[in-house]
Amino acid sequence: MNIQGLWKRIPAWGQAFLIALLLLLFVHCFLFKWVAVRSTSMYGTLLPGDLLGVQRWPVWSGLHRGDILVFHDPVQDDRPMRQRQLLVKRIAGVPGDEVALRDGRLHVNGQPLPAPPGLTTRWAVRVKEQADVPAMLRRIGLPADYVLPGQTVFDLPLNEHLVAALKADPHVAGLLPARSPTRMKGYLFPHGPNYRWNNDNYGPLPVPAEGDTVDVNAYTLPLYDRIISRYEHNDLAVAGRELLINGTPLEHYVIGQDYYFVLGDSRDNSSDSRYWGFVPADHVVGRAGLVLLNADGLERPLGHGRWFIGL
Secondary structure (H helix, E strand, O other): OOHHHHHHHOOHHHHHHHHHHHHHHHHHHHHEEEEEOOOOOOOOOOOOOEEEEEEOOHHHHOOOOOOEEEEEOOOOOOOOHHHOOEEEEEEEEOOOOEEEEEOOEEEEOOEEOOOOOOOEEEEEEEEOOOOOHHHHHHHOOOOOOOOOOOOOEEEEEEOHHHHHHHHOOOOEEEEEEOOOOOOOEOOEOOOOOOOOOOOOOEEEEEOOOOOOEEEOOOOOHHHHHHHHHHHOOOOEEEEOOEEEEOOEEOOEEEOOOOEEEEEOOEHHHOOOHHHHOOEEHHHEEEEEEEEEEEOOOOOOOOOOOOOOEEO
16 A cells, blocks of 8 residues: 555554654754753753753854854763763853953953843852752742752852842841852862963953864863864874874864853852853854743742743
């Protein structure tokens, strides 16, 4: 029996179901994907449990500084791409940019940029002895286990809106801005002794673009090691004072694809490009354009409900 004959034998409702299923698969694979937020690194803008609508077409039409990017974890390069965790961060630098942080404020190409509306910083919170801390955390969209049981003084990532919400809570005894712990060299990309940066004063760092020619030497190798060997799949070795790429001594390397520098909106609570480097273009899934709903089903101060919120 040919395909046309088989199709005619399917009831009308079955045909409609199959067509809808095929359309759904096409949209999910090529145009629109949904991704659940699992961490608090974008807290202030996104909440754990948010289901995001991810537009895949920006991968073809271009991504821009400030877009919320969904991508495969570059650090999990010991497993196939499809098996890696999906991460959600905000693009701070596009290919060709030079990014820096000065006292926690983002500078791109030498100019300071406005902070994202939801950006959170670290605050010290003191609660009364009988406070129901897990319930308080749930009301502001944080996991109930974010704070250890029994603590009455702890740090939370907050912005102006969230500070106001906590000040109105009768169980909160005090709030003060807290200094973020400064993480020095060794913790931060590019993990080299010549880069004495910390998480609030970082860079300047050029973001590689496809076709860029970069110097490769002992000083710059920490910047480009993963790009050359992991993301662009070359053999990289050191022989004496020479760097060998695919067995050939080279002092320059041509970048094979675009890269992005990303940061979390919960700046003091995010593992991002400051810690592990650039996001390769071939790791990008798409741009988050919409919060469809919150899977926890809770009404929270961040927007008073999590239904169809544009990003």
